[in-house]
Amino acid sequence: MAEVIYDHVTKRFDSVVAVNDLTLEVEDGEFLVLVGPSGCGKTTALRCLAGLEEVTSGDIVIGDRVVTHIPPKDRDIAMVFQNYALYPHMTVYDNMAFGLKLRKVPKQEIDRRVKEAAEILGIQDLLNRKPRQLSGGQRQRVALGRAIVREPQVFLMDEPLSNLDAKLRVQTRGELIKLQRRLGVTTIYVTHDQVEAMTMGHRIAVMNQGVLQQLDTPENLYDRPANLFVATFIGSPAMNIFPAQVVGGDGTVQLVAGDVKLEAPPSHRNRLADYVGREVLVGIRPEDLEVVAGNPESEGGDTVRLPVELIEPLGAETLVHLRGPAGTLIAQGEPRIHLDPGDVVTIRVRKDHLHTFDPQTELALF
């Protein structure tokens, strides 16, 4: 077990910068998720750590060793690939034992470790099968088992769940979390799925276009996104974003977008003071737009009236698409809400959950 450090790591492929000056520390035993859209550099960052890609500049540290120029086999890591990369001609047992045999681990020890890992993963009965005789979920377990038996300092996982069907993915997700907590091995996990990121990671590193956007706990990423990209990437349905004019006057600050006028809560007044007379981007999550039943009187500037465009009943909740001042706003309504397109509804805005961003830098205003 070990900590992992990326120290100003940059990886270029010809003119493309896949990873740009990445600096981050992963603590010993931590489950860190690298998340971002495809092409954001997360997989490249992982492959650099594995030694499958040579870094262009910067250093990588595993434990107390700088491994930047050390070949993969000497980095004491194990990797789980998206397609599992099981050796097709070997049995499950041999697949798991292969790395140990190469390292000249005594036969009895290999046997002990393989059987132990097989038991943890519930694949004892599959040890004599070939990969092609296994289901996707079973293959995934074998790939995990192959990593576990090595007892490495760090697990690297590259979208290991993305080839499973939705139900199995949720189930395996939970098992993986329990397994990691139990083994306590530092784990770096790459995914493009923000639900996986939120549920699995102790901390999450959000990447975009090769640049680390924010490194934080799931709660902080959700509640205090550092910029517009993180705000819209984390959370489903995505945060509503619309431009608004900042209007100041005798101790109050108002955000004005079309007919909608919102009085900024006291906590926001300071940060918005510099923006009076200018435009900012306002972000509000769907669950912070409450569909108010009936037709109450306006209450102190935290409600707005908007027409309904579309209703999406999802069972546990209903997504209400509203025609906002600049494009559609999505509000998360009660599960059995009865609305029709064209209805005008009252929406209460949880103003203390408002996010504001600078339109140029797209950084959050704190």
Place this chain on the structure above:
Amino acid sequence: MTTAPVRTIAQVAPLPLRQRVRLWVESEPVLAYLFMTPGWLILLLFMSYPFFLGIWISLTDRTVGLPTGEFVGLQNYRDLLRDGVFRLTVLNTFIYGFVTVPFKLLLGLLLALLLNQAFRLRNVLRAALLLPWIVPTALSSLAWLMLYDPVLSPFSWLLKDLGLIDASISFLGSRGHAILSLCLANIWRGTPFFAVAILAGLQAVPQELHEAAAIEGANAVQRFFAVTLPVIRGIVVITTLFSIIWTFADFQLVYVLTKGGPANSTHIFGTFAWQEGIGGAGKLGMGAAVSLYMFPILAVLSAILLRHVRSQEA
């Protein structure tokens, strides 16, 4: 609860004849045979008929120029077994096949591994690799004929310039030299086939398998044996079997380079059959018998090959 009346087949009016015929023709078993008919016809006409005609001719003493011959039973086959040239031909064919194929396999594998690496001009080299395979053998054999010329051979010149030999080598002048020379030319011609086939196999080896093995501690050689070879094994076996069959049935290279000489000592089945049947004596029956001695060997090889191809498909 009442059940709805069910109409039995007898109650349904029979279809008109034309429609019934159409239905019958379009039913899967019938249609399948219909589609296969052209293939069967071609096979019958161009493969089975000559094959059985060849068997019949081999049982006669028919010669070129005469319309028929006498039925002689297995006389031709018996005569061949006593013929020293034929026995030498059999030996030559086996040498030719079993000496060249391992070299072609090994060189082809090495070339494929090289060409599977990323480097500049790789595609140009890959294309160039196919040249020996694309050039008609009769033509490239002529080039080899010049290379093996007893007086003008560039090989001899080069070796003499390097001071390794004193006199020109008579590449095709003795049986031993001639067979080696034939093998060399055959290896040159056959290697690209192995290289291209194996290269295709190598490209099907998932990169992730190599990466997984590299992380687990395998060096390049261990990765070759643990990852690459098992994945391309099928292609290697099939390519090898094909090559053995083609080498056994070769004709052009030997015909152009030595015509079976000197003194009939470098014949293989193809050239000897031609010489017996058409070229020299014109004994069609004898030539056919020579060819048919090849049949059981090739049949066994083909059977192994087909079995392997099927197991690959499974």
